Amino acid sequence: MSVRITLATAIRVLTQLRRDPRTVALLLAVPPVLLTLLKYVFQQQPRAFQTVGAPLVGLFPFTTMFLVTSITMLRERSTGTLERLMTMPLAKLDLLLGYGLAFAAVGSIQALITAGVGFALLGLGVAGSTPLVIALAVGNAVLGMALGLFTSAFARTEFQAIQFFPAVVLPQLLLCGLFVPRARMAPLLQGVSDALPLTYAFDGLQRAAVRGALGARGELDIAVIAGATLLAMSLGAATLRRRSR
């Protein structure tokens, strides 16, 4: 592992992203726009906007980083740059951490902008702790990145990589408690939801947004998010092969 290579990789990934201003604009503008849309959708139920809006600030980075990483990693595999790197003195961890650093940075900017719009302009409740919501958002960005990295190994084309979004991310969003509180789900769905990392991400965010403190359950949330990130990263690392057929 080398700090030099990790930093060089993070800078390289960010430079690539900067070359694509349209993607950057979409990454940064879409979440606040969606949040605004949500406010008007829930115009008749302001309480619902309060309970759903704040955790969403922290979930956007998860979804976008999942997509961005899947595609970037797939390109890295299909253009031969990954194979080239694998013949060089680069540890797999350098590559993963480089990506992680770069996308955590982008995820935090995204979360800051969305939070700024939500809390300052849309009147989202700040009963809880704003910094904690943002910190969790960064964690979710890294979790999304790790999952995207892992699933990209199973895609041969960008079309396939995009299809992993409805396959991997949407079920987690549906079951995490965002749409229907978990307590009101059928026991089977609750069980499935227990096994999905986004459930814990949502729970942690809700606690941070509403109460401002995590408590014992919130600490479990963070432990699960961290564990899931590490697991997805290690699985992702296992798909980076120095040798291939």
Added chain:
Amino acid sequence: MMRAVSAVDVSELVVWRGGQLVLNGLSCQVRAGRITGLLGPSGCGKTTLMRAIVGVQIVSSGSVAVLSEPAGSRQLRRRVGYLTQEPSLYGDLSVRENLRYFARVLGADEARIGEVIETVSLADHAERLAGRLSGGQLARASLATALLAEPELLVLDEPTVGLDPVLRRDLWAHFRRLAASGVTLLVSSHVMDEAEHCDELLLMREGELVASESPDELRRQTGRHNLEDAFLTLIELRAPR
């Protein structure tokens, strides 16, 4: 220059790819400090052999030793430069940015970036995005990356394909200078004209080594001056066996 030391030692190499036998017990050597041409029609297994030498190919059996280490071992990653057949660069970074990144990964000196850009005559296009380069320019930018770390062994898969003749001549002159400074080069091509520039030739056909000779020795054995004819004669001589 008469060192008998081999930089690469391939022994009984068997490689299957996608259910097909690509290399069938191939053995060969690449002599240190020489330019060895790896020639043969496309699809004969040249790229697979090169991939096995740089250690990215899964092999079924046999052994490949590179600079006295097993191919692909950690210590070799700084000592071996590899140019893939398809240019492999980040299309959304400029030539210079690509080289800067790979230089940092390799731990190569920043000054090397300018030098390799000169070597492949890309000074006028250094700030261009790799994705906007022509095919030939992109191939040169990719070659520049392989030259960055001043490797002891350069494995170049069709480095001169699609380049204009002047540039091709300049690159061969550069390869010659590298060899004179002690670098070992293994250069593949499916065009026999390129054989003229090599000290040694490895001729391949259908996953097997047909000959391993110097160009002059090949001419002498076959009685043909033109190397393309010599290759054909060699194949015809072996055919009825």
